[in-house]
Amino acid sequence: MKILLAVDGSRYTKKMLAYLATHLEILAGHNEFTALTVHGALPPRARSALGKETVDAYYAEEAAKVLDPVSKFLLRHDVRLKTASKIGPAGETIAKFAEAGRFDLVVMGSHGHGSLTNLVMGSVATKVLAHCTVPVMLIR
Secondary structure (H helix, E strand, O other), rough: EEEEOOOOOOOOHHHHHHHHHOHHHHHOOOEEEEOOOOEEEOOOHHHHHOOHHHHHHHHHHHHHHHHHHHHHHHHHHHOOOEEEEEOOOHHHHHHHHHOOOOOOOEEOOOOOOOOOOOOOOOOHHHHHHHHOOEEEEEEE
């Protein structure tokens, strides 16, 4: 089974990882894991002022802040995973990545770094559910 872990470094990402660690049947077997983090695009004027090299370095640094701890945590549970990072609107980008990669399941926290306006379910989770044809497991 190909499983996409949508991660943002929030406490709900940590809860999702804890859930996976306590449900080792998900981690065991022939599952293939990919962790994806999505960052919003910098405004065009900022990108042009900073230059491509600086912007690319910024995105790489931000992705590493999120993906490195996830990789280390899962490696402690003998799970090797692929990592990916994308730029764009998070919900739509996660859904497109899941479909394009032919994933069988998307696992993500129910909330992220967003505001408190979506108390029941985060706006990214809502958008993933709305745009994704792949089954989604939300961890609260």
